[in-house]
Amino acid sequence: MRTRARIRRWLRARLTTGDRGFGSVEFAILAVVVLMLVFTALQVGLYYHARKVAQSAARQGVEAGRQLGAGPGDGVTQAQDFLARFGNSVQGASVSSAGSTATQIRITVHGTVATLVPGLHLDVTQYADAPTEVWTAP
Template identity: 85%
Template sequence: MGIRERITRRLRGLRSDDRGVGSVEFAILAVVVMLLTFTAIQVGLYYHARKVAQSAARQGVEAARQFGATPGDGVAQAQDFLAKFGGSVQGASVSSSGSSAAQIRITVHGSVATLVPGLHLDVTQYADAPTEVWTAP
């Protein structure tokens, strides 16, 4: 029996020995499943933070568009909303602007809570509406 035949038999013997393959397959599959799970959770956190920021902006614009209200009233209302429900929007800032005296815009900007260290996701949402004005009939 030559060296070539011995090497060939040895390789065939290794190919038929599959001890430990299940453990390796499970380890690889577990990492993939965990990655998919954390990705789904992170996407959910992002969309939740967007929705909270949008709701805060809407609350602010509804407060600021009322007759006799100021843009500061809208900012205060949006900040109150974020204080109560804005746990998923971190470091939120609220600003107001108006393209004219008849229009108000409230903008909410913040960052999203993340599961991955070093990942930074920002969220910016705004709402705008016309302000109420008194006109003579």
């Protein structure tokens, strides 16, 4: 009889404890979700920053290459210099002047974005184009 009473008390104690200790489980699950949201927000920020840096490098290259007496090679050099100074977020960047003509210059910057997630590969390609300066006699 004593054993049966002990078992009943033990069962009653176990069944009436409610959700004791469940807060730790909730926190562990919620922490994973919050960390995923934070890392996603950071990755989106890195992507848009890399896009802006690549776009700025392309614009700098176009402005240098469209001046009177300059050429697409000068634009590529200027874009590469810009990326060397400010392009840490654009990894493995390549600059080309493909698509340029005698009256139009086009600079394209292509690279990859620094990522927080191993195995994630994000490319960024930005270009800028403008007409070249031509002086004409009045």
